[in-house]
Amino acid sequence: MNPNKYPPAVNDELAYPGALSVGSKGVGVKRVQEWLSYHGFATAIDSDFGSATAAALSAFQQKKKISLNSTVDDVTWKALIEPIVNALEDGTGAQLDDRITSIAKNHLSMEPREFGGDNRGPWVRIYTGGHEGTEWKWCAGFVTFIMRQACIELGTPMPVAGSLSCDTLAAQAKDKQRLVTSESVVANGAAWQGLGGAYIFLVRNGAGDWRHTGFGFRGPTGAFGTIEGNTNDNGTDNGFEVCARTRAAAGKDFVRLI
Structure with missing residues (x-):
């Protein structure tokens, strides 16, 4: 950038x-x-x-x-x-999903994590626009920051506006007709492929309620690799670092970025 x-x-x-x-x-x-x-x-x-x-x-x-x-x-x-x-060096790839993949991997390689307490430290502050503290869960901020970095580098509009809230990300995606449900991708291979090489996943907490988010990357129908913030090796929704994981599609909704 x-x-x-x-x-x-x-x-x-x-x-x-x-x-x-x-x-x-x-x-x-x-x-x-x-x-x-x-x-x-x-x-x-x-x-x-x-x-x-x-x-x-x-x-x-x-x-x-x-x-x-x-x-x-x-x-x-x-x-x-x-x-x-x-972490802010330009990524590679002319398409948005490729650029997001490159940038997310670069951030991951820098091993961002919290310092000084729950949801605190320089990485938390850059991902949340300067905020920190127990109430500032930063998974959505991480997604928004990476997406914005990619769009700035490519000179392209944001596919959704971005937010520090998982629920708001989902609402933005629904408004833009970019929200794809877990049920549709599990049942339909074409819908799964239609998500592209990189997409946002949202962990569903209940109807109209999501508790965690990150980036997903193309995988076999039913499972996908991730890069996500505010998690850890256990996959918690309030962890302390940026992590790469493998997750199941069940119980997740998705945001198309391309």
């Missing part, structure tokens, strides 16, 4: 917070602590730059072969946030 088209929440995460060192406090320190944890140098995420944060920072700088100055300078900051920049 062209950096000039980054969403505001992404720019907020990438903005250099200024030189930080022992004694610094605040949001910038919190973000440094989150990224140190991401890179394998976990320390308390408490917005207070103390001796533990300094030790974790020095270990990170040593690993990255950055000058050991005990300060978050511009070079160190760029190394910390590099995974987001990498």
Whole structure:
């Protein structure tokens, strides 16, 4: 994605917070602590730059072969946030489903996950437009972010507007005549193939109610591979990471993207 088209929440995460060192406090320190944890140098995420944060920072700088100055300078900051920049590299494929597949795989390879508590951390914030906290389940935000990135890169309109709500995604798809039920694809191979190479799946909680979403990718009728956010290896609808899974079509509805 062209950096000039980054969403505001992404720019907020990438903005250099200024030189930080022992004694610094605040949001910038919190973000440094989150990224140190991401890179394998976990320390308390408490917005207070103390001796533990300094030790974790020095270990990170040593690993990255950055000058050991005990300060978050511009070079160190760029190394910390590099995974987001990498995730936003242009995908491949001229068709929307191919581009979404490429971008989703790229995000997955960066291993996005929560840091600092339930539904918290830089990845959650970029996928939800800057929000975080227990109430901010981010599976729909992940889907919307990837879809929007693909459409920006291709210069094409969004197939549905996108949302942080599974129910709203389903309503948008129904309004655009893009919502395909589980029953129709399980019973009709042509309907399954008609979903294309990439589509949105919605886990049905009841009539008119959906509790989780992600991207599905072409598979044999009745099962499909996924890339989804706010889940984990158990397939929960409020997990802590972006994961690839295999799911059954039963009990799911789908959104055609092409």
